[in-house]
Amino acid sequence: MTKKYRVIQYATGGAGKHAVAGIVGHPQLDLVGLLVHSKDKVGLDAGAISGIGPVGITATDDIEKIVALPADCVSYMALWPDVDLICRFLESGKNVVTTSGLLYPKFFGPALVERLEKACAKGATSVHGTGVNPGFSGEVLPLTMSVMSRRIDQIFVREFADFRTYNSPELNHDMLGFGRTIEDVRGHKHPNFDLMMQFFHQSIAMVADGLGMPLERIEQTEEYGLTAAGTQIESGPVPAGTIGGIKTRFSGIVGGRPMIVIQLVWVATYDLGEGWPSPQDASNHTQWSVTIEGEPSLRCVFEQASSFEHKNANESHTAPAMICTAMHAVNAIPYVCDAAPGIRTFLDLPLMAGRYAVR
Numbered sequence: 001m002t003k004k005y006r007v008i009q010y011a012t013g014g015a016g017k018h019a020v021a022g023i024v025g026h027p028q029l030d031l032v033g034l035l036v037h038s039k040d041k042v043g044l045d046a047g048a049i050s051g052i053g054p055v056g057i058t059a060t061d062d063i064e065k066i067v068a069l070p071a072d073c074v075s076y077m078a079l080w081p082d083v084d085l086i087c088r089f090l091e092s093g094k095n096v097v098t099t100s101g102l103l104y105p106k107f108f109g110p111a112l113v114e115r116l117e118k119a120c121a122k123g124a125t126s127v128h129g130t131g132v133n134p135g136f137s138g139e140v141l142p143l144t145m146s147v148m149s150r151r152i153d154q155i156f157v158r159e160f161a162d163f164r165t166y167n168s169p170e171l172n173h174d175m176l177g178f179g180r181t182i183e184d185v186r187g188h189k190h191p192n193f194d195l196m197m198q199f200f201h202q203s204i205a206m207v208a209d210g211l212g213m214p215l216e217r218i219e220q221t222e223e224y225g226l227t228a229a230g231t232q233i234e235s236g237p238v239p240a241g242t243i244g245g246i247k248t249r250f251s252g253i254v255g256g257r258p259m260i261v262i263q264l265v266w267v268a269t270y271d272l273g274e275g276w277p278s279p280q281d282a283s284n285h286t287q288w289s290v291t292i293e294g295e296p297s298l299r300c301v302f303e304q305a306s307s308f309e310h311k312n313a314n315e316s317h318t319a320p321a322m323i324c325t326a327m328h329a330v331n332a333i334p335y336v337c338d339a340a341p342g343i344r345t346f347l348d349l350p351l352m353a354g355r356y357a358v359r
């Protein structure tokens with residue numbers, strides 16, 4: 001008989017609502033609880049929130065009730081990683097798979113590692129951070145490709161993402177700065193800005209460790225593109241003259257030179273001028289290209305779409321990437337539940353597959 005795992009979902013935002021659908025559709029997983037942050041979702045059926053029809057699990061914001069609920073795993077997709085709460089889940093015997101950071105806790109130093117390991121030991125559980133990027137494009141892909149390298153001179157990961165249909169006002173506007181002036185963003189840094197940027201620092205640290213490279217430091221730069229005409233995106237207004245594009249570059253320095261580089265090109269509009277994606281790029285898919293310069297030089301281009309065969313002009317750029325993010329976590333649940341207790345990163349877990357996704 002197929003082994004079953006009881007899963008609690010935490011949060012039903014862009015990623016979380018796809019996770020609910022993924023859990024419900026996965027024959028090894030049973031959705032047993034739903035924790036939400038938004039008051040207006042309390043009492044609603046998990047399936048109704050996720051657009052898949054009723055599934056008989058009611059959303060609650062009662063953390064104590066959820067911590068006490070017997071389950072094998074929490075699929076944690078809230079806006080931020082609440083380490084206290086994650087430790088409570090781990091101590092109570094629930095493994096945690098999350099898209100909300102914690103990809104490579106070692107990056108943050110021994111205090112966090114010890115805290116998580118202690119909670120895992122107490123509950124005989126594991127914690128795993130994942131996603132599409134970080135999670136797949138910035139770590140799994142370059143590490144997997146590197147097995148074919150004789151010499152690596154540089155790893156360069158470039159992400160292109162269109163934020164017009166990413167309906168996360170806090171992330172898009174309050175934190176990243178879409179629709180605000182450069183002065184405002186630089187003068188009023190969101191309290192969790194560094195935490196979000198460290199999602200990508202963790203990727204670099206993991207890849208460096210995976211390849212046995214002594215990482216010296218990570219340098220980070222941000223460049224902003226201003227929209228000429230202004231626009232309205234799903235998460236809010238982006239007035240003329242405000243930030244409509246953000247390029248962030250993270251350089252992992254090894255031997256005094258940028259060895260592992262991640263560049264994020266995020267746009268809310270296509271009137272940003274020279275050096276930015278042009279209007280012809282507006283129908284492009286969310287894309288990652290991973291280039292390993294060396295012997296031989298390797299490049300892998302990774303895209304998602306609702307279909308490559310049936311082009312839909314009104315297609316959401318966000319939904320396929322959000323499904324990838326959610327499913328990388330959902331499909332990892334059996335592996336994480338079966339792993340030895342502790343922090344389990346991609347460097348520890350076996351090659352994971354989308355078991356049961358084949359129809």
Ligand SMILES: NC(=O)c1ccc[n+]([C@@H]2O[C@H](COP(=O)([O-])OP(=O)(O)OC[C@H]3O[C@@H](n4cnc5c(N)ncnc54)[C@H](OP(=O)(O)O)[C@@H]3O)[C@@H](O)[C@H]2O)c1
Pocket residue numbers: 010011012013014015016035036037038039041077078079080081099100101130131132133134135167168169170171325
């Ligand atoms: N690694 C990757 O590839 C990747 C990709 C995308 C996102 N992420 C990360 O995954 C997490 C979820 O992203 P998302 O796109 O789903 O974000 P989102 O659409 O903004 O949704 C986040 C959800 O978190 C809950 N929430 C809101 N405010 C909160 C608060 N103050 N404290 C705790 N929870 C709060 C809400 O859940 P309810 O509506 O259910 O109340 C909200 O819908 C974030 O940490 C994001 O950075 C990772």
